[in-house]
Amino acid sequence: xxxxxxxxxxxxxxxxxxxxxxxxxxxxxxxxxxxxxxxxxxxxxxxxxxxxxxxxxxxxxxxxxxxxxxxxxxxxxxxxxxxxxxxxxxxxxxxxxxxxxxxxxxxxxxxxxxxxxxxxxxxxxxxxxxxxxxxxxxxxxxxxxxxxxxxxxxxxxxxxxxxxxxxxxxxxxxxxxxxxxxxxxxxxxxxxxxxxxxxxxxxxxxxxxxxxxxxxxxxxxxxxxxxxxxxxxxxxxxxxxxxxxxxxxxxxxxxxxxxxxxxxxxxxxxxxxxxxxxxxxxxxxxxxxxxxxxxxxxxxxxxxxxxxxxxxxxxxxxxxxxxxxxxxxxxxxxxxxxxxxxxxxxxxxxxxxxxxxxxxxxxxxxxxxxxxxxxxxxxxxxxxxxxxxxxxxx
Amino acid sequence: xxxxxxxxxxxxxxxxxxxxxxxxxxxxxxxxxxxxxxxxxxxxxxxxxxxxxxxxxxxxxxxxxxxxxxxxxxxxxxxxxxxxxxxxxxxxxxxxxxxxxxxxxxxxxxxxxxxxxxxxxxxxxxxxxxxxxxxxxxxxxxxxxxxxxxxxxxxxxxxxxxxxxxxxxxxxxxxxxxxxxxxxxxxxxxxxxxxxxxxxxxxxxxxxxxxxxxxxxxxxxxxxxxxxxxxxxxxxxxxxxxxxxxxxxxxxxxxxxxxxxxxxxxxxxxxxxxxxxxxxxxxxxxxxxxxxxxxxxxxxxxxxxxxxxxxxxxxxxxxxxxxxxxxxxxxxxxxxxxxxxxxxxxxxxxxxxxxxxxxxxxxxxxxxxxxxxxxxxxxxxxxxxxxxxxxxxx
Numbered sequence: 031x032x033x034x035x036x037x038x039x040x041x042x043x044x045x046x047x048x049x050x051x052x053x054x055x056x057x058x059x060x061x062x063x064x065x066x067x068x069x070x071x072x073x074x075x076x077x078x079x080x081x082x083x084x085x086x087x088x089x090x091x092x093x094x095x096x097x098x099x100x101x102x103x104x105x106x107x108x109x110x111x112x113x114x115x116x117x118x119x120x121x122x123x124x125x126x127x128x129x130x131x132x133x134x135x136x137x138x139x140x141x142x143x144x145x146x147x148x149x150x151x152x153x154x155x156x157x158x159x160x161x162x163x164x165x166x167x168x169x170x171x172x173x174x175x176x177x178x179x180x181x182x183x184x185x186x187x188x189x190x191x192x193x194x195x196x197x198x199x200x201x202x203x204x205x206x207x208x209x210x211x212x213x214x215x216x217x218x219x220x221x222x223x224x225x226x227x228x229x230x231x232x233x234x235x236x237x238x239x240x241x242x243x244x245x246x247x248x249x250x251x252x253x254x255x256x257x258x259x260x261x262x263x264x265x266x267x268x269x270x271x272x273x274x275x276x277x278x279x280x281x282x283x284x285x286x287x288x289x290x291x292x293x294x295x296x297x298x299x300x301x302x303x304x305x306x307x308x309x310x311x312x313x314x315x316x317x318x319x320x321x322x323x324x325x326x327x328x329x330x331x332x333x334x335x336x337x338x339x340x341x342x343x344x345x346x347x348x349x350x351x352x353x354x355x356x357x358x359x360x361x362x363x364x365x366x367x368x369x370x371x372x373x374x375x376x377x378x379x380x381x382x383x384x385x386x387x388x389x390x391x392x393x394x395x396x397x398x399x400x401x402x403x404x405x406x407x408x409x410x411x412x413x414x415x416x417x418x419x420x421x422x423x424x
Numbered sequence: 425x426x427x428x429x430x431x432x433x434x435x436x437x438x439x440x441x442x443x444x445x446x447x448x449x450x451x452x453x454x455x456x457x458x459x460x461x462x463x464x465x466x467x468x469x470x471x472x473x474x475x476x477x478x479x480x481x482x483x484x485x486x487x488x489x490x491x492x493x494x495x496x497x498x499x500x501x502x503x504x505x506x507x508x509x510x511x512x513x514x515x516x517x518x519x520x521x522x523x524x525x526x527x528x529x530x531x532x533x534x535x536x537x538x539x540x541x542x543x544x545x546x547x548x549x550x551x552x553x554x555x556x557x558x559x560x561x562x563x564x565x566x567x568x569x570x571x572x573x574x575x576x577x578x579x580x581x582x583x584x585x586x587x588x589x590x591x592x593x594x595x596x597x598x599x600x601x602x603x604x605x606x607x608x609x610x611x612x613x614x615x616x617x618x619x620x621x622x623x624x625x626x627x628x629x630x631x632x633x634x635x636x637x638x639x640x641x642x643x644x645x646x647x648x649x650x651x652x653x654x655x656x657x658x659x660x661x662x663x664x665x666x667x668x669x670x671x672x673x674x675x676x677x678x679x680x681x682x683x684x685x686x687x688x689x690x691x692x693x694x695x696x697x698x699x700x701x702x703x704x705x706x707x708x709x710x711x712x713x714x715x716x717x718x719x720x721x722x723x724x725x726x727x728x729x730x731x732x733x734x735x736x737x738x739x740x741x742x743x744x745x746x747x748x749x750x751x752x753x754x755x756x757x758x759x760x761x762x763x764x765x766x767x768x769x770x771x772x773x774x775x776x777x778x779x780x781x782x783x784x785x786x787x788x789x790x791x792x793x794x795x796x797x798x799x800x801x802x803x804x805x806x807x808x809x810x811x812x813x814x815x816x817x818x
Contacts, residue, residue, distance in 0.1 A: 035530075092560050092673075096511045098807050102672030108691040110667035112517055113509045117490045123506055127521075133528035136429075166486050273504035278496030279486075297502040413492050 035305050037129045037268040038258035038423070039250050041070025044382040047246035047370040048215045049149040055093035056103040058247035059145045062375075063104055066141070066249040071263055074104050077251070078137035080111045083124035083144035085373035087113075093147065094374070100143055117409030118323065119273065120144065121248065121377025122416035126271050128252045138253060144379070145247040146372035167279040168411070176232035176240060178282060178411050179324040183234050185289040186326065190341040194234055197325040198225035199347050201238045201367055204322060207354055208364020210394035213379070215244045215370025239325040244370025248378035250385070258423070266385045269402075270305030271418040274298040282411050292327075294415035295334040295406060302404075303336075306419035311336040311404075312358065315419070317387060317397040319380035321408035322365040331406055332360065335417075354395060362387060362395045377407035377416060388422040429699050431523045431662040432652035432817070433644050435464025438776040441640035441764040442609040443543040449487035450497040452641035453539045456769075457498055460535070460643040465657055468498050471645070472531035474505045477518035477538035479767035481507075487541065488768070494537055511803030512717065513667065514538060515642065515771025516810035520665050522646045532647060538773070539641040540766035561673040562805070570626035570634060572676060572805050573718040577628050579683040580720065584735040588628055591719040592619035593741050595632045595761055598716060601748055602758020604788035607773070609638045609764030633719040638764025642772035644779070652817070660779045663796075664699030665812040668692040676805050686721075688809035689728040689800060696798075697730075700813035705730040705798075706752065709813070711781060711791040713774035715802035716759040725800060726754065729811075748789060756781060756789045771801035771810060782816040 043065025045058045053061075059082075067074060080101070084094030093099050097111035116123045121144035128140035168178075186192040202222050208214035225238035258265035274297035281287055299311075308314045318335065322328035329343045337358055338346045346352060352360035363369050363383040366376060384403040386392045392400075400422070407416045437459025439452045447455075453476075461468060474495070478488030487493050491505035510517045515538035522534035562572075580586040596616050602608035619632035652659035668691035675681055693705075702708045712729065716722035723737045731752055732740045740746060746754035757763050757777040760770060778797040780786045786794075794816070801810045 096509055096804060096808065097517075097667075098511070098669050098672040098804055101669040102674060107670050108668050108687075110517075110520070111669045112521070112667070115490055115507045115509060117492070123491075123504075126504070127506070127524075130521075130524050130528045130530065133530065134524045135527060136524065273491075273506070274502050275492050275495040275505045276501050278492040280496060293502075410490060410492055414490065 034267060034269040035129065035133060035271065036254060037132050037252050038255045038265040039252050039268060039385055040258050040261065040263045040265045041066040041072060041251040042249065042382040042385045043069060044213050044248040044379055045246050046213055047244050047372060050245035051150055055145055055147045058245065059100060059143055060103045062247035062249040063141065063143050066251050070251045071261060072139055072251055074106060077106060077109065077139050077141045079109055079131045080106055080141040081124040081127040082111065082113045083120040083142065083374040083378065084113060084146060085115055085117060085120045086146065094145060116414050118373050119377060119407045119409030119414040119416045120374040122405060122407035122418060123273055125250055125378060125381055125418065126273055126416060129268055129271055132252050132254060138257060140252050141249065142378060143247065143249040144375035144377060146374045147245050148243040148372060149245045168282045173282050174232065176235055179326050180232040180235045182289045182330060183326040186330065187234065189290065190344060192329060192344045194226060196329065196344050196347045197239055198222045200322065200325040200328050201225045203353055204361050204365040204367035207362050207395050208368020211364050211369065214364045214368045215242055216368045235324060241323050241366035241371045244372045246370060246372035246375045246379065248375045248382050250378055250381050264389050265423045266388045267421045267423055269419040269421050270302035272298045272301035273416040275414050277413040279411060281413055292330060292334050292408065292412040292415060294413055295331055295408065298415040298417040299335050302417040302419050308419060314402060315404050316400045316402050317359040317362055318404040318406065319361055319363060319383050320406040322361060322367050323371060323408065327408060328360060328365065335406060354397065359397045362392065362397050377405065380405040380407060384420045388420060428661060428663040429523065429527060429665065430648060431526050431646050432649045432659040433646050433662060433779055434652050434655065434657045434659045435460040435466060435645040436643065436776040436779045437463060438607050438642040438773055439640050440607055441638050441766060444639035445544055449539055449541045452639065453494060453537055454497045456641035456643040457535065457537050460645050464645045465655060466533055466645055468500060471500055471503065471533050471535045473503055473525045474500050474535040475518040475521040476505065476507045477514040477536065477768040477772065478507060478540060479509055479511060479514045480540065488539060510808050512767050513771060513801045513803030513808040513810045514768040516799060516801035516812065517667055519644055519772060519775055519812065520667055520810060523662055523665050526646050526648060532651060534646050535643065536772060537641065537643040538769035538771060540768045541639050542637040542766060543639045562676045567676050568626065570629055573720050574626040574629045576683045576724060577720040580724065581628065583684065584738060586723060586738045588620060590738050590741045591633055591723065592616045594716065594719040594722050595619045597747055598755050598759040598761035601756050601789050602762020605758050605763065608758045608762045609636055610762045629718060635717050635760035635765045638766045640764060640766035640769045640773065642769045642776050644772055644775050658783050659817045660782045661815045661817055663813045663815050664696035666692045666695035667810040669808050671807040673805060675807055686724060686728050686802065686806040686809060688807055689725055689802065692809040692811040693729050696811040696813050702813060708796060709798050710794045710796050711753040711756055712798040712800065713755055713757060713777050714800040716755060716761050717765060717802065721802060722754060722759065729800060748791065753791045756786065756791050771799065774799040774801060778814045782814060
């Protein structure tokens with residue numbers, strides 16, 4: 031094995047995802063963080079620095095706009111606490127920053143928490159309404175997230191023969207996995223027929239091709255492998271973690287864009303693979319949590335991450351490669367599709383899932399013999415990607 | 425000397441601060457960053473990671489809400505670029521993150537850019553209006569920033585005999601310095617009489633006790649001292665840099681708060697002093713850029729940073745200690761008072777100023793024999809503080 035980056039995850043926590051109307055932003059944040067403290071056997075007084083991942087603090091409240099939104103409920107005082115924001119990749123970026131804190135030598139224990147409260151505002155005050163009102167650079171011109179990913183789907187249909195049925199199978203798989211995950215927003219199975227007959231939202235995508243908006247929080251505590259061993263806790267190694275940006279909102283109007291791949295995912299995964307010593311992702315990765323904000327995103331991601339050859343994802347779907355019982359399970363948690371997508375929390379919910387899988391404690395959605403897992407968190411119009419490779423410690 | 429943190433600033437850039445109506449967010453960002461690239465002799469293709477400091481992306485536009493707002497105009501692709509946000513301390517926190525990137529071993533060259541566009545919105549769309557509209561936790565209850573700092577002023581008046589005249593002298597000094605700074609928003613001197621007779625904004629503070637809102641951007645490039653020496657550029661050492669949080673917006677309603685000090689400034693400066701080997705700040709620091717969002721903040725900061733004994737700042741003001749020609753010049757740039765305060769840019773504008781001072785290239789506002797300088801960037805209701813100690817390299 032090559033040199034990895036020398037960071038270990040020693041504790042994770044995650045709230046139930048869903049429409050959490052009876053709890054607030056700080057309640058969810060504290061629940062996830064204190065679960066991580068208990069899991070790690072580390073108290074909040076031992077945390078040397080922390081990062082808060084929240085993408086949309088302006089939706090109906092003012093929580094999450096700065097580091098103090100995390101410091102205050104946890105009393106993380108006299109220490110650095112910063113909010114990071116990178117669209118939907120915000121959660122995994124918070125984890126990357128906690129890793130940087132440990133790697134810098136400045137911190138023994140670093141905390142990353144992702145939180146988003148999205149369900150207790152009226153549609154009048156929703157993020158979409160507000161962004162249109164405020165002159166969002168693409169939504170203001172009529173392009174929505176669904177419309178953008180629909181272009182990706184149509185291009186893949188035309189170029190490679192991917193079909194709506196393949197996408198429906200991704201939705202069915204993720205709902206089946208989510209039905210086994212007590213943290214998931216939607217814990218019920220759906221049929222391929224239900225997916226195919228659902229209301230269209232942006233042709234060729236229908237309602238079951240999209241993830242919901244969700245309330246939730248998730249947290250992780252990192253340290254060095256040496257400290258983790260000394261503590262005697264069940265830790266997971268961060269073998270590689272990288273983030274890449276490939277553009278901004280202008281890519282939506284870029285006439286040269288081919289809508290076939292997410293270059294940021296390719297770039298971030300190649301860097302993370304290099305750090306982790308991953309040579310052949312198909313062989314070297316046992317499962318992955320990827321950013322299925324839309325079913326088509328999961329399909330393209332499998333190609334971008336090197337899990338199948340370009341254009342061959344439809345065959346892998348037909349062969350059941352990515353099913354929970356298949357050779358390379360994708361989104362054993364149910365993914366964003368069933369777990370839900372509280373934006374800043376998603377990357378850390380993936381981290382929670384991967385750590386539980388690698389400890390063999392994922393319950394009914396456990397991947398057999400999970401030794402090495404990958405998480406991929408996508409942001410903006412496919413232009414930001416954070417990828418981490420995690421490995422069981424013994 | 426003790427061990428420092430092993431980071432060097434090799435390039436800085438800063439736009440003219442002011443009402444920059446003819447240029448946009450990305451224009452200012454690019455101007456500051458390209459000035460830093462030219463100063464460092466490093467191209468954008470050599471930057472391994474970057475941080476964007478913007479506090480209020482929602483004011484009238486959508487720029488600055490994620491790392492891609494920095495990546496896109498500079499084409500910083502296939503690399504990590506993240507937005508950080510920590511109220512008015514956002515700029516210095518972006519610098520701290522660039523330092524973490526270099527210290528982690530992950531990056532040879534890291535870039536920090538702070539930008540804020542505040543002047544081209546109508547008052548209807550201003551930040552204050554929007555935050556009231558959206559239920560800001562304190563402004564929504566009638567407490568403004570000016571009202572909050574006025575409480576600090578009144579307590580200092582009562583406890584230590586500080587007067588409105590002392591605060592006016594701070595405003596006069598900073599305007600005098602700003603009149604010599606071609607980057608400053610306001611480049612004109614004022615008299616003590618003008619300051620004292622200005623409109624009250626929150627008693628005992630008047631208009632000249634407050635900084636303006638401003639458009640502007642500033643940038644810095646960091647690497648290791650070894651790389652800086654190898655490049656042969658005129659670099660400045662980051663001897664220490666720390667951020668501390670001491671609370672959230674709830675401090676405004678905390679009945680135990682004494683309104684005499686900013687604990688975050690005390691905590692952050694002590695950590696930075698320890699890293700930098702600063703034993704006696706009065707002796708060891710030659711000048712400082714501090715966060716005079718209100719004149720009273722500068723006065724209290726001088727005590728919190730250890731530049732004068734507690735309660736003695738009025739004597740130091742009377743004695744001219746902090747004048748440009750005094751023994752410990754404070755805000756040779758003119759501070760926020762005259763330079764202006766584009767929120768996310770301010771900490772990096774301070775960095776720009778300190779680097780120019782330490783190179784002996786500050787022109788008409790040069791501090792004689794400046795060998796070691798401090799920057800302090802305050803955020804929120806005095807609850808976030810970032811402090812750095814910078815030193816000339818030879």
